[in-house]
Amino acid sequence: MIAKLHLYLVDATAALVIWILVTYAMLEPQVHVSPWIAVPMAGLTAVPVAVRxxxxxxxxVVTTLATVVxxxxxxxxxxxxxxxxxxxxxxxYTVAVERPRAWSLxxxxxxxxxxxGVSGGEPETVLVGIAVLGAVWVIGYTTRLRRSFLERETTGRTEQAVADERLRIARELHDVVAHNLSLIAVQAGNAAHVRSPEHAYEALQVISETSRAALTEMRGLLGVLRADADLAPSPGLGGLADLADRASLAGVRVTLDVRGDTAVPEGIGLxxxxxxxxxxxxVVKHAAPASCTVLVEVTPEAVRVxxxxDGPGVRELGVGHGLIGMRERVAVYGGTFSAGPGESGGFRVVAELPQR
Known part of the structure; x- marks a missing residue:
């Protein structure tokens, strides 16, 4: 916003200078133009620069017509x-930057x-006009091409970051699903060998509950394959205290508050x-030393983080993979995510992961 305001002030200053110069030229003694005519006519030439x-x-169009008139x-x-x-x-220049090539040409x-035409049509004057306006158009059109290239490059990096993050999430969810399927296999084997109907019923009940949890986790695996297999246990809500302790060692005073039953599906906990x-x-990278509050509310419907x-609230949203990764994790479960300056300063991240 500050950068845009600076550009608008530059435009307004340029318009004012042109207005003064044109008015001064109209008020030359040999021209014999009344100030009541000179000032508004000069304004028609200059004011469009401020709103271009x-x-x-x-x-x-207005500037060109005013010049001709x-x-x-x-x-x-x-x-x-x-x-x-x-x-x-x-x-x-602005038309060359903002509009398609056909329009700008x-x-x-x-x-x-x-x-x-209005300069007299002398060859030297015509060549100078073509050279000056042609150079302006080339600079503007080159700027348009450069901005388009940078936009495509930024979009490509963002898409690649999303793809990489989805693959990483799929790898983590693989651990959870593999664990659940292993448990199902063990319980199914027990049910097949036990002679007691009561024990078989308990095993089938475990299979039923575990398979539902596994199917829930599989919703986030839309055809993404795992390239390697690291079956280390996945962290969950029980590991938040260790995270807070490590952040405290880095200079961030963390207040952790976990409310509700922490027994949530492993994928959501992860x-x-x-x-x-x-x-x-x-927070450690951009705001330390600072204070930080972590609130995790667990309800039957969702887990809210x-x-x-209270550090500096200005962050470059969208730069790097951190916020992209958090947003993708929430999107896997169809939840909501927001990140930005807090109401009383600092920075705030809010995520809600539905359990149903």
Missing amino acids: RWWPVTAL IVIGQVLPVVALGAPVGAVGFTL AGLVVTVVATS SAYRIVQEALTN DVAD
């Missing part, structure tokens, strides 16, 4: 055409013809753990 970022094509109407000497052409150049042709871990890592700090 909002209405680039309109600004170019004041020269044909003999209220501006041809020798003073430099300031109006400067205004035309400002607006032509049409604007270039129209402005060259118009300025060349995702909540990773979200808190990444949020605390961001709220991490807030």
